[in-house]
Each structure stands twice: as C-alpha cells, then as structure tokens.
Amino acid sequence: MDRAERLSTYVLRLADNSLILAQRLGEWVGHAPALEEEMALANFALDHMGQARMLFSLAADIEDKDRTEDDLAFLRDSIDFHNVLLVEQPNGHFGQTIARQFLFDSFYQYQLEALSASEEPRLAEIAVKARKENHYHLRHTRQWLVRLGDGTSESHRRMQTAVDDLWRFTGELFSRDAVDEWAAAAGVGPDPATLVSRWDAYVDDALAEATLTRPNSGWMASGGKEGRHTEHHGFILADMQFLQRAYPDAQW
Numbered sequence: 001m002d003r004a005e006r007l008s009t010y011v012l013r014l015a016d017n018s019l020i021l022a023q024r025l026g027e028w029v030g031h032a033p034a035l036e037e038e039m040a041l042a043n044f045a046l047d048h049m050g051q052a053r054m055l056f057s058l059a060a061d062i063e064d065k066d067r068t069e070d071d072l073a074f075l076r077d078s079i080d081f082h083n084v085l086l087v088e089q090p091n092g093h094f095g096q097t098i099a100r101q102f103l104f105d106s107f108y109q110y111q112l113e114a115l116s117a118s119e120e121p122r123l124a125e126i127a128v129k130a131r132k133e134n135h136y137h138l139r140h141t142r143q144w145l146v147r148l149g150d151g152t153s154e155s156h157r158r159m160q161t162a163v164d165d166l167w168r169f170t171g172e173l174f175s176r177d178a179v180d181e182w183a184a185a186a187g188v189g190p191d192p193a194t195l196v197s198r199w200d201a202y203v204d205d206a207l208a209e210a211t212l213t214r215p216n217s218g219w220m221a222s223g224g225k226e227g228r229h230t231e232h233h234g235f236i237l238a239d240m241q242f243l244q245r246a247y248p249d250a251q252w
Contacts, residue, residue, distance in 0.1 A: 006182045008063040009082070010189060011123065012072070013179075013225060014115075015055035016083035018130075019073055021104070022048035023236050024091060033094050040140060041097075047133040054126045074244035078233050085224040086169035088233045092162070095155065098144045099162035105138040106202050107173045107195065114190035123188065142206050149210025156211065163207070164215045171220025174199075 001009070025045035032038035056069035086104055091097045112134055115127035148155040174192040176184075184191035207214050223229070244250075 001179075003186075004062055004064070006179055007120065007188065008059045009179050010183045011055055011059040011062065013082040015052050015059060015072070016081045017087050017104075017108075018048040018052035018055065020081070020083045020233070020236060021087040022046070022052060023240055024087065024089075025097075025101075027091055028097070037094070044101075044137050044140075047130075047137070051126065051130045051133070054129075058122050058126065070244070074241045078229050078237055079227040081229065081233065081237075082225050082227060083229075084169070084172045085221055085230055086166065086173065088224070088230060088236060089166060089169065090232055093158065095148050095158045096162040096166070098141055098148065099159065099166050101137065102141040102145045102206070103163075103166060103170055103203070104173075105134055105141050106206070107170075107199055108134050109138050110195045110198050111190065111192075114195070118189060119187035145206055145212075146210040149207075149212040159210065160212050163212055167215040167217070168219065168221050171217070172222040172224060175222055175225070177225065 022045045025041050025048065028041040029038060029045075032041055052073070053069055056072045060067050060069060060072060084104075086100060089100055091100075109131065112127045112131035116124055116131055118124040118127065145159065149159040150156070174196050176192050180189070180192055183189040184194075204214060
C-alpha cells in the first residue's frame with residue numbers, strides 16, 4: 001500500500017463505524033421507551049451520520065477513484081466494510097443499546113481526542129467537531145448505565161447481562177494491524193493500544209458507580225476491521241442500501 005491507500009483505509013474504518021452506528025441508533029425512532037430518549041437517540045444517529053459523511057468525503061478525496069460518499073455508503077458489500085463488530089450488534093432492549101453505546105462512546109472519546117491532534121489537517125478538523133458531540137453522547141449513556149445498573153433488581157440484572165454479552169467485542173477496539181501501526185508512526189492517528197489504560201480506568205469507575213461487575217476479559221471477537229462481520233451486518237446493509245441498488249443513479 002502507498003500512503004494514499006493506507007490513509008483512505010484508515011479513514012474508511014472511522015467512517016464505517018459512524019455509519020453503521022447511525023443506522024443502529026436510527027432504528028429506535030418510534031420505538032424508544034420515552035419521547036425524550038427517542039429524540040436523544042435520533043440526534044445521536046444524526047451526529048454519527050454527519051461524521052460518516054465528512055469522513056467518506058475525505059476518504060473519497062484521498063483515494064481519488066471518482067467515488068463519492070454515496071458510493072462508499074451504498075455500493076460496497078459487507079466484506080468491504082471495516083467497522084468494528086461492536087457497533088453492528090443489535091439494539092436489543094434499551095439497556096442493551098445503552099451498554100453498547102457506553103462501551104463504544106468511552107473508547108471513541110479517547111480516540112477522537114488523539115485524532116484532534118492528527119497531522120492530517122482535515123481529519124483533525126472532523127475529530128474536533130466529533131469529539132464535542134461524543135462528549136454529550138458519553139455523558140448521556142453513562143448516566144443511563146448508572147441509573148439502570150443501580151436501579152431495581154430487574155434493571156440491574158438486565159444491565160449486567162448486557163455488559164457481559166457485549167464485552168467480548170471490546171477487545172477489537174484496541175487491536176492493531178499494519179494500517180494502525182502506519183497511522184501511529186505517521187502521526188495520523190493513535191496506536192489503539194495506547195488508549196487501553198485510560199479506557200479501563202474510566203469504564204471501571206462507571207461500572208463501580210453502576211454497581212455492575214466488570215466481566216472477565218477472555219476470548220475476544222474480532223474481524224470487523226478486516227471485513228469479516230457478524231450475520232447482523234448484512235441485514236443492516238440490506239435495509240440501508242436497498243433503494244440505491246434497486247434504482248441506481250436515480251435522481252430525486
């Protein structure tokens with residue numbers, strides 16, 4: 001890979017995380033347990049969609065293959081997506097969504113903090129904006145984690161089960177390959193391994209406040225960054241890409 005290929009791959013991973021998470025959060029519209037939460041989750045989805053659009057546009061400019069942000073979102077197959085497995089996991093009940101969001105948001109906050117100092121100026125600009133948005137997301141999801149974890153015996157049980165079920169997807173957040181190593185060496189983005197200790201401390205503090213037990217870190221699922229996804233990913237793309245694929249090049 002040359003520099004442009006490495007950089008576009010790195011940016012696409014970030015874009016795919018935001019796009020897939022936006023789709024998941026958008027599924028709550030009309031289904032959230034309260035109107036306030038429906039509006040909050042819808043706004044989080046819009047934030048991630050906005051981030052995805054900026055990142056896709058940047059990736060398209062870098063790769064210079066005459067592809068647009070729409071091409072990258074709607075005309076790639078599952079194997080060509082590089083999001084982490086955590087963001088594609090089903091919403092489940094409200095507590096499961098909160099657990100997924102908290103685990104990702106807490107990682108994403110530290111990743112964005114590092115990306116804000118990226119030597120790639122456009123990526124740094126996107127990260128600065130996204131960091132402000134994610135700060136609110138994380139505050140919101142942590143509050144709900146504590147409220148449900150330290151709530152009734154039923155809410156506590158459900159939140160503990162949700163955290164336990166999703167924990168196996170957290171290891172991939174900090175895995176690194178040749179692209180990550182190149183990005184760290186080039187000053188483009190952080191080495192994911194350098195974010196572990198801060199994430200651990202923050203998550204441990206939040207789980208303790210929520211009276212939840214941190215799961216044991218045994219086997220971890222991975223493969224999303226390389227294009228190997230769970231069965232859930234295909235269903236997301238089927239919903240998201242149907243119209244564009246059914247009516248290619250349509251103008252509205």
